[in-house]
Amino acid sequence: MAVFQPFDKLPVLNSATLLLVGSDRGLQQELxxxxxxxxxxxxxxxxxxxxxxxxxxGDHLRPRIDLIVFMIDVKTKYSLKNVEASLAHVxxxxxxxxxxxxxxxxxxxxxxxxxxxxxxxxxxxYCSPVxxxxxxxxxxxxxxxxxxxxxxxICAGHVPGVSALTFNFMLRNSY
Amino acid sequence: xxxxSKSPKEPLQxxxxxxxxxxxxxxxxxxxxxxxxQDHQSLNDQENDSKQEESLEPALSYFATVQDGVSxxxxxxxxxxxxTVESIALQRGLPPEAFNVxxxxxxxxxxxxxxxIRLLKSLIPESVVPETSVVSAVSxxxxxKCPSNIQVLFLRWLITVFDFIDxxxxxxxxxxxxxxxxxxxxxxxxxxxxxxxxxxxxxxxxFRVKRLLDLQAKMGMxxxxxxxxxxxxxxxxxxxxxxxxxxxxxxxxxxxxxxxAAIKTIRQRRLENSPVPQPLILGTAQPRPQKRKWNAxxxxxxxxxNRSDLEEVREKNTGLYSTDEYxxxxxxxxxxxxxxxxxxxxxPSRMGSVLTNPLLLHYMNCxxxxxxxxxxxxWLGQTLQEECTWCVVENSQNEEEFRDFLEILCRAQCFLHExxxxxxxFLYRNLPLWDGLCCxxxxxxxxxxxxLNSMYDMKSSLYDPLAQLFSTSSLYFKCSTLESLKRLLxxxxxxxxxxxxxxxxxxxxNTTFSGLVNMVAELIHFVGMISTVALRLESNHTFLMYxxxxxxxxxxxxxxxxxxxxxxxxxxxxxxxxxxAMDPVNLNQLCYxxxxxxxxxxxxxxxxxxxxxxxxxxxSSETYKEYNQYITAMVGCLWTSNAFQKDTxxxxxxxxxxxxxETGVKxxxxxxxxxxxxxxxxxAVQFLQQAWPDDTTFNFSLIKGKKWNWYLKYLYAKGLxxxxxxxxxxxxxxxxxxxxxxxxxxx
Numbered sequence: 001m002a003v004f005q006p007f008d009k010l011p012v013l014n015s016a017t018l019l020l021v022g023s024d025r026g027l028q029q030e031l032x033x034x035x036x037x038x039x040x041x042x043x044x045x046x047x048x049x050x051x052x053x054x055x056x057x058g059d060h061l062r063p064r065i066d067l068i069v070f071m072i073d074v075k076t077k078y079s080l081k082n083v084e085a086s087l088a089h090v091x092x093x094x095x096x097x098x099x100x101x102x103x104x105x106x107x108x109x110x111x112x113x114x115x116x117x118x119x120x121x122x123x124x125x126y127c128s129p130v131x132x133x134x135x136x137x138x139x140x141x142x143x144x145x146x147x148x149x150x151x152x153x154i155c156a157g158h159v160p161g162v163s164a165l166t167f168n169f170m171l172r173n174s175y
Numbered sequence: 176x177x178x179x180s181k182s183p184k185e186p187l188q189x190x191x192x193x194x195x196x197x198x199x200x201x202x203x204x205x206x207x208x209x210x211x212x213q214d215h216q217s218l219n220d221q222e223n224d225s226k227q228e229e230s231l232e233p234a235l236s237y238f239a240t241v242q243d244g245v246s247x248x249x250x251x252x253x254x255x256x257x258x259t260v261e262s263i264a265l266q267r268g269l270p271p272e273a274f275n276v277x278x279x280x281x282x283x284x285x286x287x288x289x290x291x292i293r294l295l296k297s298l299i300p301e302s303v304v305p306e307t308s309v310v311s312a313v314s315x316x317x318x319x320k321c322p323s324n325i326q327v328l329f330l331r332w333l334i335t336v337f338d339f340i341d342x343x344x345x346x347x348x349x350x351x352x353x354x355x356x357x358x359x360x361x362x363x364x365x366x367x368x369x370x371x372x373x374x375x376x377x378x379x380x381x382f383r384v385k386r387l388l389d390l391q392a393k394m395g396m397x398x399x400x401x402x403x404x405x406x407x408x409x410x411x412x413x414x415x416x417x418x419x420x421x422x423x424x425x426x427x428x429x430x431x432x433x434x435x436a437a438i439k440t441i442r443q444r445r446l447e448n449s450p451v452p453q454p455l456i457l458g459t460a461q462p463r464p465q466k467r468k469w470n471a472x473x474x475x476x477x478x479x480x481n482r483s484d485l486e487e488v489r490e491k492n493t494g495l496y497s498t499d500e501y502x503x504x505x506x507x508x509x510x511x512x513x514x515x516x517x518x519x520x521x522x523p524s525r526m527g528s529v530l531t532n533p534l535l536l537h538y539m540n541c542x543x544x545x546x547x548x549x550x551x552x553x554w555l556g557q558t559l560q561e562e563c564t565w566c567v568v569e570n571s572q573n574e575e576e577f578r579d580f581l582e583i584l585c586r587a588q589c590f591l592h593e594x595x596x597x598x599x600x601f602l603y604r605n606l607p608l609w610d611g612l613c614c615x616x617x618x619x620x621x622x623x624x625x626x627l628n629s630m631y632d633m634k635s636s637l638y639d640p641l642a643q644l645f646s647t648s649s650l651y652f653k654c655s656t657l658e659s660l661k662r663l664l665x666x667x668x669x670x671x672x673x674x675x676x677x678x679x680x681x682x683x684x685n686t687t688f689s690g691l692v693n694m695v696a697e698l699i700h701f702v703g704m705i706s707t708v709a710l711r712l713e714s715n716h717t718f719l720m721y722x723x724x725x726x727x728x729x730x731x732x733x734x735x736x737x738x739x740x741x742x743x744x745x746x747x748x749x750x751x752x753x754x755x756a757m758d759p760v761n762l763n764q765l766c767y768x769x770x771x772x773x774x775x776x777x778x779x780x781x782x783x784x785x786x787x788x789x790x791x792x793x794x795s796s797e798t799y800k801e802y803n804q805y806i807t808a809m810v811g812c813l814w815t816s817n818a819f820q821k822d823t824x825x826x827x828x829x830x831x832x833x834x835x836x837e838t839g840v841k842x843x844x845x846x847x848x849x850x851x852x853x854x855x856x857x858x859a860v861q862f863l864q865q866a867w868p869d870d871t872t873f874n875f876s877l878i879k880g881k882k883w884n885w886y887l888k889y890l891y892a893k894g895l896x897x898x899x900x901x902x903x904x905x906x907x908x909x910x911x912x913x914x915x916x917x918x919x920x921x922x
Contacts, residue, residue, distance in 0.1 A: 106608045107568035129643060132608045137571050143610040147647040154712075161711045170708055171643050 004052065005091045006098055009064040015043035016156035017063045018148070021086055022071025023050055023079045027104060027135050031071075034145035042158055044149070052086035066156040067098050069148060072119060074105040074112045080119070087126065097164030098155050099128040100171075102144070107134035129171035234259040235273055238280045238294075247290050257290060261297045268301030268441045271341075274308035282315035282329060288322060295328050299437045303341040309333065310345050317352060323361045330365035335434045337372050350378050357390060367399035368427045371406055375521070379411045388417065399427055409546035436569075443572065507534055526551040527558070530587040540591055555584075556597035563605055565613050574613060581617035585624075593670070594624035603636040611644045611652055619655050623662035627670050627691060638701050645705050650716060653709050657722040660702050664729055667695055668737040692741050699730055699743045707748030715752045717761065723749055724764045731771040735778055742775055742794050744801045747826035754812055755853070759895065762854045767897030769809060770904050772802055806905060813898075814906055816847045842876075849898075850875050850886070862889050 018035070020028050025048070032046045045063060047054075054062070068090065073079040083101070090099065103119055105112075123130035133144040155164040234256035245253050260277065263269065269277070280286065281294040316326060340346065350373055356366045384407055391400050401419060408415035502516035513520075513534045520538060529535045529551060539547055564570045564577045588594055598621050609618065625637065645656050671691050706723040713719050727749075733741050744750070745768075753765045779794050804824040811818025811828075822829040840846055850859045859875055866885070867877065878886050891899045 107566060107571075131643070131647075133610060134565060134568060134608075136568055137565070139612055140565060140610040143612045146649070147611075150647050150712075159712060160714070162708075167646065170646050172639075 004054070004065070004068075004089055004094065006065065006094045006096075009062075011064050011066075011156070012043075014158075015045065015063070016066045016152050016158070017045050017047065018152050019047045019049060019065045019068045020071060021049050021052060021068060021083065022073070022102075022104075023076070023082045024071065024073055024104075025050065027073070028071065030141060031135055031145060031148075034141045035149055038142075038145055038149055040149055040153075042153065042156070044152065051082055052089040065098075067100065067148075067152045068094060069100050069102050071102045071104055072114065074103060074114045074116075074119075075108060077113050080114050080122075084122070095127050097166075097168030099126060100148075100151060101126075101128060101130045102148075103130060103132045104135045106132045107136060107140075123172070127168070127172070129168065230259055231263050231270075231273065235276050239276045241280065241285065243285045245286060247287055253286070253290070257293060261293065264297035264299045265437055266441075267444070268299045268438070269297070270301050271303050271305045274298065274300075274304050275311060278308050278312040278329075279315060282312055282321050282325065284320035284322075288325060291321060291325050292328060295325065295332055296433050298332055298336075299434055299441065300336055300339045301441070302339075304336050304339045306340055306342050306345055309340055310349065313346075313349055313352060316356075323359065326359075327362055327365060330362060330369060332434060334365065334368050334372070335438075337369075343373075347373060347375065347378075350374075354383060354386070357386065360394075363390075363394075364397070364399040364427065367403045371403055371427070374403070374406055374410070376410045379407045379414060381414055383407070384411075384414045402427065406546065406549065409549055439569075504532075504535065507532075510534065510537075513538060526554045530583050533590065536587060536590050552595065552597045555595060556600060559597060559601040560604070563601070565610055566605055566608055578614045578617055581614050581621065585617055585620045588621075588624045594621075594626045596626075599625050599629060599631070603631060606637070606640040606644070609640075609644065611648045615652070615655065619659035620662075623659045623666060625663060627667040627694060628674075633694065633697060638697075642701075642705055646708055646712065650713050650719060653705075653713070654719060654722045657702065657706070657709075657719075657726055660698065661722075661726045661729055664695070664698055664702075664726070667691075667698070668729070668733065668739060671695075671739060672737055692739060695733075695739065696741055696743060699741075702726055703743070703746040703749060707746050710748060710752050715756065717756070717758050720753055720756060720761045721764070724753065724761060724768060727768050728764070728771075731768045731775060734775040735771075740779070740794070742772070742779070742798055744772065744798065744805065747824060750805055751808075751827065754809060757853050759854045759858070762852070763895045763897040765897070766809075766813075766895075766901035769805065770897065770900045773806075773904055776802060809901075810906060812847060812852060813849045813902075816843070816845050816851075818847060819843075845876070849890070850878050855890075858890055858893060859886070862886050865889075 020032060022028050028048045032048060035044065035046060047062070047065070070083045070086065071079070072083055101119065101123055119130060131144070131147065133140050135141050135144065151167070153159060154162050154167045157163070237252060237256045238260075241253070247253055247257070260269075260273075277294050277298060281291040281298075284291070286294075312329065315321070316329065319326075350370070353366055353369055353373065356362050357370075359366070384404075387400060387404055387407070391397070391404070394400070404415060404417075405419050408419060502519050502521075504520060507513060507516070507520070517538065526547075529539060529547075539551075558580075561567070562570055562573070562577055562580070564574045570577065584595070584598060588598065602618070602621055602625065606618075622637070622641075631637075641656065645653055671688075675688060675691075702723075706726070709719055710716075710723070723745075727745050730743060730745075733739050750765075753761050756762055756765075776794065776799065801824075804822070804827065808818050808822045808824060808827055811821050815821075818828050819830045819835055820832070835843060849855050859878065860873065862878065862885075863870065863873060863875070866882065870877075887902070
């Protein structure tokens with residue numbers, strides 16, 4: 001079983017890589033598009049995957065992943081199952097600030113089929129922040145893209161004095 | 176828009192005139208050339224609507240005269256008319272006059288149940304629902320001609336359109352009838368909801384309380400019964416002796432059924448069709464067709480259609496029971512009126528209207544009537560949750576309205592000088608889901624009104640979600656958040672001043688007061704922490720520093736200004752970046768803040784010596800120590816140039832001599848002070864240019880002795896008041912000339 005490592009490759013100068021993992025391809029692409037349209041001071045590449053592990057044949061071409069965002073749709077139980085299964089393929093050191101859970105579909109709480117507490121628990125167990133958003137709304141999508149970009153910038157080490165780990169701590173606990 | 180609002184009324188008049196003449200409907204509907212031309216001209220885009228509107232009339236007259244037991248399958252006329260009613264209802268809502276006929280048809284059990292249900296489901300009001308139609312519908316309910324599921328559907332409809340009913344006096348008179356229906360098990364929850372909306376103080380009678388308690392004993396604790404009982408208890412605490420649980424989140428399950436969405440879309444469509452936003456209607460004008468939306472809610476509803484009616488009602492009332500007479504709130508115009516009638520005011524059925532009425536807010540502020548708050552809170556909590564634009568995708572179109580509504584709430588809270596519990600709960604529930612964008616300034620202002628005596632855990636409900644948003648959002652968001660947290664701190668401090676004073680003699684003060692102090696301290700620590708992170712993330716942005724210092728300007732004066740024994744120094748992560756900032760504005764502000772800290776600490780020290788009786792609060796020696804460390808660093812940076820040697824703070828500027836020597840700066844002892852500081856060097860250059868116009872070498876060492884004093888005066892003249900008070904208070908100079916011999920005040 002291929003385990004995904006955060007530090008097994010060298011970083012590329014002035015660029016950052018994000019990996020979006022989620023069962024809904026359409027939403028992923030929308031979000032990725034929104035992120036690419038944002039103005040930014042560094043190069044980014046966004047990789048999309050429905051689940052982990054990633055195929056091993058393209059591994060040597062893949063750059064170092066700075067942040068993994070697991071997308072969970074509250075409307076489908078499958079999306080949560082999928083993420084839980086994928087988490088097993090991520091090395092423990094990734095959870096030192098380079099993983100984030102993005103919960104989508106909060107605008108339709110009435111159709112919610114995933115228990116919020118189980119998502120919250122997931123965040124606790126994997127020591128990773130949980131962000132909530134509604135990607136159907138364009139404004140929120142743009143806002144989410146901006147937030148993820150800020151996180152990515154920090155996780156890629158572009159902000160002097162702030163490491164992914166300290167930032168992760170900040171996101172999960174105010175103090 | 177005038178035209179379109181008129182057009183539904185026209186058929187009303189025709190309806191009344193020609194009710195008996197069936198063929199007239201058809202005539203009017205199809206071949207009235209004048210009318211259709213007019214419609215064509217004035218309402219191009221509503222052409223379709225007006226055609227359909229004309230064909231509603233035959234449908235209505237059909238239902239008015241339909242025989243019992245006509246089968247839907249067999250009668251094509253019924254099919255057609257039913258379809259017409261449904262499509263018009265969905266298209267643009269039904270005019271007021273349609274309700275009487277349709278309600279009677281649906282509840283009389285004349286037609287098959289499926290038809291009745293379909294009719295009930297299409298009862299979507301275009302403007303208002305006439306009270307008479309509801310009253311006659313209730314009378315049909317009483318003869319029990321229809322099965323229970325239709326009765327329940329009718330009640331759900333009634334709850335949904337409650338605020339659309341034009342006046343409710345007669346409906347109130349039917350209170351007893353509604354109450355009777357409590358015994359029907361299926362209808363009970365909905366009846367409770369209706370009663371909850373209708374109940375006034377005079378409705379609370381011992382026999383009703385007994386009946387409710389019996390029901391509760393029989394059926395067990397049900398949330399709807401509980402709701403009604405708690406309302407009764409509020410009105411007449413002496414009658415309801417049982418204890419009820421303090422708070423239930425949801426009293427009534429969503430009774431809204433299929434109408435809510437339809438009403439919304441109709442409303443939306445109307446707004447789109449009208450180029451100008453329709454003004455809010457004030458006074459006793461006819462309410463506009465808006466469902467349980469705030470715009471409609473925020474008007475004081477007319478309990479009678481016009482004033483002459485009101486006068487009549489009042490005269491009648493005086494005759495019957497003059498002591499119970501109420502002053503109608505819609506007549507309340509001036510403050511003296513409020514004072515005269517303050518003992519006989521009754522709040523309107525739409526509690527939301529209180530929010531926009533300053534007089535009623537005054538009244539609310541001084542009345543001890545809990546039921547007023549309960550009613551407002553119930554309505555507010557529900558409305559906020561339903562209309563929240565980022566939690567309900569369907570609402571995303573209405574963001575502007577939601578913003579206006581929040582704006583009204585902010586203003587009302589500001590007026591009341593306190594936060595409303597539902598706003599607080601709304602924030603806690605929805606902040607984690609917020610994108611930080613939608614209605615930002617309003618939401619942040621709501622945050623600043625969170626009450627100090629909140630029962631919630633601030634860390635998990637406010638600080639954690641806020642910190643997450645804060646650290647992932649833009650610089651502008653960070654600054655706005657800091658601003659609102661400053662307001663929050665000020666509101667808390669003001670609140671405790673008022674409330675601690677009024678409860679000064681209470682025994683429990685000690686424990687609660689220290690609890691309050693801890694809460695304030697927690698807020699200040701939280702802001703210190705996010706400020707440190709923000710300065711790092713935004714690489715010490717000047718704008719951000721300004722807002723952080725603005726917060727600490729309140730913090731440094733808590734002891735003297737707000738009389739709270741609390742003094743918290745800014746963390747090193749804030750202090751040092753500002754001390755070494757590149758701009759004089761923030762440095763000047765820091766000087767002022769440190770001067771105020773000094774004043775507070777000195778005052779605390781003096782009080783400690785003088786009044787020893789009630790000194791349970793003391794500043795810890797840690798605070799004094801930290802202050803002195805900061806002062807050492809500041810004096811070193813601004814005056815004695817020895818910050819790098821003398822600073823003792825663990826996160827401070829201290830450097831080893833070897834390292835300092837490696838920098839290669841020649842005159843270490845004199846080259847980091849008020850002249851050389853990066854924020855000040857601009858002034859120093861200007862000063863040099865004015866004092867020695869011929870010298871172009873920029874020899875800063877010329878500024879010494881007498882020139883040093885001139886330089887200081889020059890700085891003060893430039894408006895650096897903070898620097899002035901700081902230097903005058905914290906740096907005592909042995910002699911005017913020997914500037915390098917300064918010592919910091921030990922407090």
